[in-house]
Amino acid sequence: MKLTGLFKSKKFVITCEVGPVKGCCRNGQAAPSFLKEALGIKEFVHAVNVTDNQSAVMRLGSLAASVLLKTAGLEPVYQLTCRDRNRIALQSDLLSACSLGIDNVLCLTGDHVKMGDHPTAKMVFDVDSVHLLRIARGLNEGHDLMGHQLTQPANLALGAVVNPNFQPLDLQLLKMEKKIAAGAEFFQTQAVYDPRLFESFIRKTAGFGVPIQYGAVIIKSPQMAQYMNEKISGIRVPQAIVQEMAKASPDAYKDKAVEITARLVKEIAPMVQGIHFMPLGWSDIVPRVLDGLKL
Numbered sequence: 693m694k695l696t697g698l699f700k701s702k703k704f705v706i707t708c709e710v711g712p713v714k715g716c717c718r719n720g721q722a723a724p725s726f727l728k729e730a731l732g733i734k735e736f737v738h739a740v741n742v743t744d745n746q747s748a749v750m751r752l753g754s755l756a757a758s759v760l761l762k763t764a765g766l767e768p769v770y771q772l773t774c775r776d777r778n779r780i781a782l783q784s785d786l787l788s789a790c791s792l793g794i795d796n797v798l799c800l801t802g803d804h805v806k807m808g809d810h811p812t813a814k815m816v817f818d819v820d821s822v823h824l825l826r827i828a829r830g831l832n833e834g835h836d837l838m839g840h841q842l843t844q845p846a847n848l849a850l851g852a853v854v855n856p857n858f859q860p861l862d863l864q865l866l867k868m869e870k871k872i873a874a875g876a877e878f879f880q881t882q883a884v885y886d887p888r889l890f891e892s893f894i895r896k897t898a899g900f901g902v903p904i905q906y907g908a909v910i911i912k913s914p915q916m917a918q919y920m921n922e923k924i925s926g927i928r929v930p931q932a933i934v935q936e937m938a939k940a941s942p943d944a945y946k947d948k949a950v951e952i953t954a955r956l957v958k959e960i961a962p963m964v965q966g967i968h969f970m971p972l973g974w975s976d977i978v979p980r981v982l983d984g985l986k987l
Contacts (some may be wrong), residue, residue: 748809797849
């Protein structure tokens with residue numbers, strides 16, 4: 693099931709992110725936690741994003757994890773980053789994904805290895821996300837990066853990311869236009885906690901003609917919000933939200949997270965074509981956020 697088909701049929705597309713485990717998954721063993729997490733929200737989302745060694749932390753590969761989700765009856769969005777692969781490996785992995793029944797790919801540049809658990813690892817970054825989109829579109833057209841014909845073309849829906857918080861925003865809009873020209877068919881945004889800022893971004897992208905999903909990272913504690921403001925480039929959590937979370941007792945953080953996220957989603961949903969949740973393990977709150985919202 694391609695997300696592009698859902699967007700074309702005017703569905704309001706809900707996706708949620710899960711992170712693969714740091715370990716092996718074999719038949720006959722207990723279902724991995726990320727699969728259990730995804731199955732818990734199956735009835736509430738159209739697809740589940742599978743992160744690719746997010747924050748440069750080594751985990752089970754996103755392709756294998758995507759296949760496990762597909763086998764369990766879930767629709768995966770296979771995330772693919774440029775950090776760890778050259779152009780040969782990227783093309784091979786895209787063909788592998790298509791051959792294994794994956795329909796949706798989110799093309800990313802990838803986080804710097806200094807963020808992760810192997811900080812001395814050698815980075816590749818042979819291409820960036822714009823170039824990766826162009827490569828993937830070529831595979832869909834039936835040829836590789838060098839123009840060689842494929843025995844059978846790929847058939848992938850291609851997604852990309854955009855950061856409405858970025859300043860100056862015009863540079864991010866320019867990159868967004870480049871991604872569209874390269875083949876991006878839908879976008880998922882970085883987390884935004886200021887509806888007015890998001891509205892300004894949406895107004896400036898009105899003529900781009902591609903579906904946009906609002907990215908919602910769940911604020912799990914005031915400490916997390918402060919960390920994001922201090923350490924995560926391109927995200928700003930307003931102090932009003934930090935203080936609102938701080939007023940709650942720790943055992944009420946999850947309820948407060950539901951309240952804050954639902955409020956933001958309710959205000960921003962009319963501006964976009966879908967929501968992409970990044971719950972960081974709290975996927976069980978997604979149904980609660982969606983409850984009562986007419987999306």
